[in-house]
Amino acid sequence: MSELETYLEDVRDLACAPLLRILCEQVQRLAPEPQCEIGTFGVRFRCDERVVCELSVFGALFIARVGPDQAVDYRVRDVATAAAALDHIVRVHAALRAAPAALA
Amino acid sequence: MDGDPRPRPTSGARRLKDISHLYLSQRSSARLQSPAPVRRCLRVGIAGDGRDGLHAEVCANLAVQFARLRVRTLVFDLDPTLPNVGFRLRLDPQAYLAHVLPTEGPPRVERALLGIRVVVGMSLGPAAALPDAVQNEVDAAGCVLVCMHPQTNREHLERIAPAVDWTPAPTTMTRAASSHSPMFEAWMATAAARRAPAARVTAAPLGAPRLLDAAIAVGAANAPAGAGDAIAARIQPTPVHRLVWGTGAVHAVGSTPWAQVPEHEGAAVLGQPVSSLDPDHPAARTYENLAQALLAGLGRSGGGWHV
Numbered sequence: 001m002s003e004l005e006t007y008l009e010d011v012r013d014l015a016c017a018p019l020l021r022i023l024c025e026q027v028q029r030l031a032p033e034p035q036c037e038i039g040t041f042g043v044r045f046r047c048d049e050r051v052v053c054e055l056s057v058f059g060a061l062f063i064a065r066v067g068p069d070q071a072v073d074y075r076v077r078d079v080a081t082a083a084a085a086l087d088h089i090v091r092v093h094a095a096l097r098a099a100p101a102a103l104a
Numbered sequence: 105m106d107g108d109p110r111p112r113p114t115s116g117a118r119r120l121k122d123i124s125h126l127y128l129s130q131r132s133s134a135r136l137q138s139p140a141p142v143r144r145c146l147r148v149g150i151a152g153d154g155r156d157g158l159h160a161e162v163c164a165n166l167a168v169q170f171a172r173l174r175v176r177t178l179v180f181d182l183d184p185t186l187p188n189v190g191f192r193l194r195l196d197p198q199a200y201l202a203h204v205l206p207t208e209g210p211p212r213v214e215r216a217l218l219g220i221r222v223v224v225g226m227s228l229g230p231a232a233a234l235p236d237a238v239q240n241e242v243d244a245a246g247c248v249l250v251c252m253h254p255q256t257n258r259e260h261l262e263r264i265a266p267a268v269d270w271t272p273a274p275t276t277m278t279r280a281a282s283s284h285s286p287m288f289e290a291w292m293a294t295a296a297a298r299r300a301p302a303a304r305v306t307a308a309p310l311g312a313p314r315l316l317d318a319a320i321a322v323g324a325a326n327a328p329a330g331a332g333d334a335i336a337a338r339i340q341p342t343p344v345h346r347l348v349w350g351t352g353a354v355h356a357v358g359s360t361p362w363a364q365v366p367e368h369e370g371a372a373v374l375g376q377p378v379s380s381l382d383p384d385h386p387a388a389r390t391y392e393n394l395a396q397a398l399l400a401g402l403g404r405s406g407g408g409w410h411v
Contacts, residue, residue: 022204026186031156079205080198087197090187094372 004028004036007043015060019082023055023064026086030093045089047096053089067092145245146175146398149261149319149342151252151335157187158349159322161370161377163251164192165388168379169395170247171218178213178221178245180264183253190224192371193217199224213241217380221245234264247399250316257338261315316342318398320362325350347394365390 008021027034027045034045034052042056054065061077064085074085150166152159160183167189170177181189181203190200193216198205202212202225211225211234221241223234234242242248250264280288321335325348336344345362368387371377379388 018206022206026204029185031185083197083201083205086186086201087191090191091372094187094370098369098373 002036003038004043007038011057014057016057016062016077019076019079020055020057020062023076023082023086023089027053027089027093030090032097034093047093050096052093052096053085064089068096146247147250147316148247148398149250149252149256149316149339150322151254151256151319151339151344152322153254153327156324157185157370157372158324159183159320160185160187160189160192160251162320162322162347162349162365162391163189163249164371164377165379165391166395166398167193167220167249168218168377169388169391170249170399171220172379172383172392173395173399175246175399176221176244177247177249178223178241179216180223180226180248180250182226182256182260182264183251185253187372189251190214190216190222192377193220193222194376195222195224210235211238213238217376252319252335258315258340261339265315314342315339318342318401319344320347321345322347322349324348325364363390363394 004024008017008024011017011020014020024043028036032047034047037044037046041054042062044054045052050068051070052066054070056063056065061075064074064076066072066074066085066088072088074081074088076082076085148166150159150163152162163179167177167179179189179193181200183189184203186201188200195214195216199214199222202209209225211223213221214224216222223238223241250261253260316339319335319339319342321344323346333344336342348361348364350367351364366387368378368385374381378385379391382388383392
């Protein structure tokens with residue numbers, strides 16, 4: 001079982017766990033696959049050593065901080081916010097992949 | 105009047121006015137109606153190896169070009185990998201993410217860029233009948249593009265086959281024979297009496313029916329040619345054309361690509377496909393030519409067998 005899967009199993013009883021699992025699975029499937037990092041902050045995905053997003057669990061919701069500077073955050077507790085966060089993550093991942101020097 | 109020196113026809117000969125009543129007088133009102141027009145719908149699948157989502161990019165650009173050619177275009181998105189076609193065609197997040205979100209319902213049609221219809225909410229799961237709303241959009245479409253997952257096989261395509269099925273256009277001879285015209289029967293009797301050798305007819309390929317008119321296998325210039333063969337094996341007997349992405353030298357030996365698209369920024373970065381953002385871009389020109397070639401192939405075949 002991977003480190004991410006272990007983490008998702010640990011938080012599976014929380015209300016936000018289903019949406020968190022969806023986001024993590026979709027981000028992991030992006031190509032090229034971002035590197036996953038687990039810590040006290042929660043889950044962090046990196047692409048070429050730059051942060052794509054960071055997901056931190058807070059009980060009934062989780063916060064998704066998106067972008068290399070993590071300036072935009074989404075408080076995810078419903079499907080609509082999860083969709084907006086995932087949309088932003090996909091765009092940031094594409095931008096990081098396309099112009100690595102400009103955003104470094 | 106006896107000014108005409110030519111001999112008059114003998115009493116036994118039949119002239120046009122003698123037989124025209126056979127055609128004109130024996131046609132019922134139902135026969136006078138013109139045959140129902142047969143709508144031609146182009147069905148093209150776009151597949152890839154899944155890396156970099158090149159096939160989704162090509163699918164989005166071809167959809168834009170068909171829309172710019174005023175062809176009513178419908179896209180089936182069978183690839184759940186993000187960023188998918190709906191993302192590239194600027195659907196709302198809740199629309200293009202319909203296949204992953206827990207609120208997923210039955211497949212539905214969403215309107216995207218330039219009025220392109222995208223069927224969202226489809227996954228590679230068990231087969232289910234398409235809703236009437238989706239079926240109606242398929243019936244009205246002039247072009248159906250299927251963005252295929254790398255593992256898409258014939259069984260997956262058979263899910264949508266009933267929806268996009270069409271009947272090949274009847275030939276002129278078939279329509280004439282079904283009209284029960286005495287003139288046609290007389291003509292056939294004359295042709296049979298002459299005992300001329302029959303024209304050579306090329307039989308349609310037997311076996312499994314085609315689910316698509318053609319498929320396009322998208323790969324990078326340095327990718328091996330075997331990817332296209334693997335796709336062809338999974339969806340046979342549909343012919344698979346190889347499309348190379350990028351301007352580099354084609355790596356595969358002995359396989360000339362059907363087309364080569366100049367490398368360009370994807371819709372995920374540009375915000376929309378290059379074909380709609382910059383129609384004069386060399387890549388957009390290439391996509392435009394490909395769309396016209398596919399439509400021309402459909403028209404030449406009269407039923408989609410030469411696309």
